[in-house]
Amino acid sequence: MKHRSYLALEGIGVTFPTPKGPFTALRDIDLSIEKGEFVALIGHSGCGKSTLLNIIAGLTRPSRGVIFLDGDVIDQPGPDRAVIFQDHSLLPWLTVEENVRLAVDKVMAGKPRAERRDWVMHNLDLVQMAHAAAKRPGELSGGMKQRVGIARAIAMSPRVLLMDEPFGALDALTRASLQDAVMAIQAKLNNTVVMITHDVDEAVLLADRVVMMTNGPAATIGEDLSVTLTRPRNRIAMADTPDYNHARQEILQFLHQRYSNPADKAA
Amino acid sequence: MSSPVRLVTPSSGASENGVARTEAEIIPYPGASPAVADARKRLDVAPLLDKLRGIVLTILPTLLMLVALLMVWEIACSGEGATLPSPSKVWTGSHDVIMHPLKGIELDGFGFKIQDGGDVGIAGHILTSLGRVGIGFSLSATFGIALGILIGQSKFAYRALDPLFQILRTVPPLAWLPISLAIFQQAQPSAIFLIFITAIWPVILNTAAGVQNIPATYRNVGRVLSLNPFEYFTKIMLPATVPHMFTGLRIGVGMSWLAIVAAEMVQGGTGIGFFIWDSYNSSLLTDTIVALVWIGLIGFALDRIVGWIGRRIARAA
Numbered sequence A: 001m002k003h004r005s006y007l008a009l010e011g012i013g014v015t016f017p018t019p020k021g022p023f024t025a026l027r028d029i030d031l032s033i034e035k036g037e038f039v040a041l042i043g044h045s046g047c048g049k050s051t052l053l054n055i056i057a058g059l060t061r062p063s064r065g066v067i068f069l070d071g072d073v074i075d076q077p078g079p080d081r082a083v084i085f086q087d088h089s090l091l092p093w094l095t096v097e098e099n100v101r102l103a104v105d106k107v108m109a110g111k112p113r114a115e116r117r118d119w120v121m122h123n124l125d126l127v128q129m130a131h132a133a134a135k136r137p138g139e140l141s142g143g144m145k146q147r148v149g150i151a152r153a154i155a156m157s158p159r160v161l162l163m164d165e166p167f168g169a170l171d172a173l174t175r176a177s178l179q180d181a182v183m184a185i186q187a188k189l190n191n192t193v194v195m196i197t198h199d200v201d202e203a204v205l206l207a208d209r210v211v212m213m214t215n216g217p218a219a220t221i222g223e224d225l226s227v228t229l230t231r232p233r234n235r236i237a238m239a240d241t242p243d244y245n246h247a248r249q250e251i252l253q254f255l256h257q258r259y260s261n262p263a264d265k266a267a
Numbered sequence B: 001m002s003s004p005v006r007l008v009t010p011s012s013g014a015s016e017n018g019v020a021r022t023e024a025e026i027i028p029y030p031g032a033s034p035a036v037a038d039a040r041k042r043l044d045v046a047p048l049l050d051k052l053r054g055i056v057l058t059i060l061p062t063l064l065m066l067v068a069l070l071m072v073w074e075i076a077c078s079g080e081g082a083t084l085p086s087p088s089k090v091w092t093g094s095h096d097v098i099m100h101p102l103k104g105i106e107l108d109g110f111g112f113k114i115q116d117g118g119d120v121g122i123a124g125h126i127l128t129s130l131g132r133v134g135i136g137f138s139l140s141a142t143f144g145i146a147l148g149i150l151i152g153q154s155k156f157a158y159r160a161l162d163p164l165f166q167i168l169r170t171v172p173p174l175a176w177l178p179i180s181l182a183i184f185q186q187a188q189p190s191a192i193f194l195i196f197i198t199a200i201w202p203v204i205l206n207t208a209a210g211v212q213n214i215p216a217t218y219r220n221v222g223r224v225l226s227l228n229p230f231e232y233f234t235k236i237m238l239p240a241t242v243p244h245m246f247t248g249l250r251i252g253v254g255m256s257w258l259a260i261v262a263a264e265m266v267q268g269g270t271g272i273g274f275f276i277w278d279s280y281n282s283s284l285l286t287d288t289i290v291a292l293v294w295i296g297l298i299g300f301a302l303d304r305i306v307g308w309i310g311r312r313i314a315r316a317a
Helices: A049-055 A096-107 A113-126 A142-155 A170-190 A200-206 A240-259 A262-266 B034-076 B086-094 B095-099 B122-153 B155-168 B173-182 B187-212 B216-224 B229-258 B260-266 B272-281 B285-316
Strands: A007-016 A021-033 A038-042 A064-069 A081-084 A160-164 A191-198 A209-213 A221-226 B004-006 B021-027 B105-108 B110-113
Touching: A007 A049, A021 A049, A021 A221, A021 B173, A038 A049, A038 A200, A049 A081, A049 A160, A049 A191, A081 A142, A081 B187, A081 B216, A096 A113, A096 A142, A142 A170, A170 A200, A170 B216, A191 A200, A191 B272, A200 A240, A200 B086, A221 A240, A221 B229, B004 B110, B034 B086, B086 B095, B095 B285, B122 B155, B122 B229, B122 B260, B122 B272, B122 B285, B155 B187, B173 B187, B187 B229, B187 B260, B216 B229, B229 B260, B229 B285, B272 B285
Parallel strands: A038 A191, A038 A209, A081 A160, A160 A191
Antiparallel strands: A007 A021, A007 A064, A209 A221, B004 B021, B105 B110
């Protein structure tokens, strides 16, 4: 019997019906991710990487193909695949603590109240947001909101952590500090992570593997690059190493030579 | 300044198991002497004056406008052949109505009783009307929110019902009068139905819009967390929809108050709508004018109260 990875996408394809006939967004996606791996998905806008993430989350149904997670077929959303949304999507009428507790109450139903509460605070502590537990999202900066979004996701102890351009809406400095936070958390928890990004440096810094997608329509996986840099990684020390520059170079070539931005061609 | 809470270590039995226990004892705040408090009060006068000035600046234009309007009205209607009574004529002609609004209301213990029929002051009529609006509007709020959530949630229900609601909402209250009388045969339920049917449309349509406009990301949060329908309803849909809901309720309460005159044309005896109808039939135009002012003020207050409740709930949710 053939070995199947922890998270396995097999022959995934997505076709939407449109007035002009069927439109194929994704085709023939085969992707195997091992437990504890951190995979970055990179590609130009419109290549369907968000669709792919939504399929893993169970929010979108593929037209073809199957997804296995630890042997189970995925066909609907669930808290075992926590999503960190780009816009953080915290509920503005709940406090920071209540936002995280909404998730915790769901995955730890049946556990004593005190234990659930402690778990909420423990996870807020991991992202250094315990001090803002009683605040509402509206009182926080963008970076702080996204920290809470991360806390909510990891508090669900998911089998896979899905990040949809988690730092895309943040300024460069805030982004760097959140990337460091993610690295620190990852070193502790060793989650299986699929992250979508536009940012080459972010992909190389955070991921064990960078999966590059071709341009749509009918986008698929074009290249799968292993990032062999040792952990813990340090953004400053790493910037000068040949391995880092090599990985960066590979991705840049893919994105800007082999599959350059479709918007540039149109211009 | 020293802290008002001082940590003290009790002398006996405190060091069991080698752990020192501390207990808090509250000691009076040293700055709380009367002299200091007086000084603080004096300091607080400046912002108070500022606030007062702000209030005056807000109200003053309204007051000036009111005075100007009354003067124009007085001058315009003081001629020989004036068809509308001037403000001074309203004052003299309806002195009793203006000065004795509480006539016919008996306070008994905690509640009050309004005399049946006969000679009742304007406040009595208004309380009766408010009671009817209370029942009618509560019904529109209940059914309106339920129907709004239904058509907001289900595309099928929306396509089925929305065109009907869009047409029915344009029907004026008076046009419902014969129909509601035909349905209910009796005055009391007809009047309440009239208020209900006038006020329900904005509640339905605004609630539906609120449900339809729940951001997709909130819905996705609900799906990822696998919230069951009840949890989704209480944790996400309701709080996300409350602002829209209260926009509808606010318009609705205004419309239900608008319907009161039509409603009380059927149900005689008491109520501000009846009062207007009655004063018109008795050619007491000055009484009608007094009633109009009261209706306007009460309608304004209702609108503000519902708006205030909405803000409170949105903040607490």
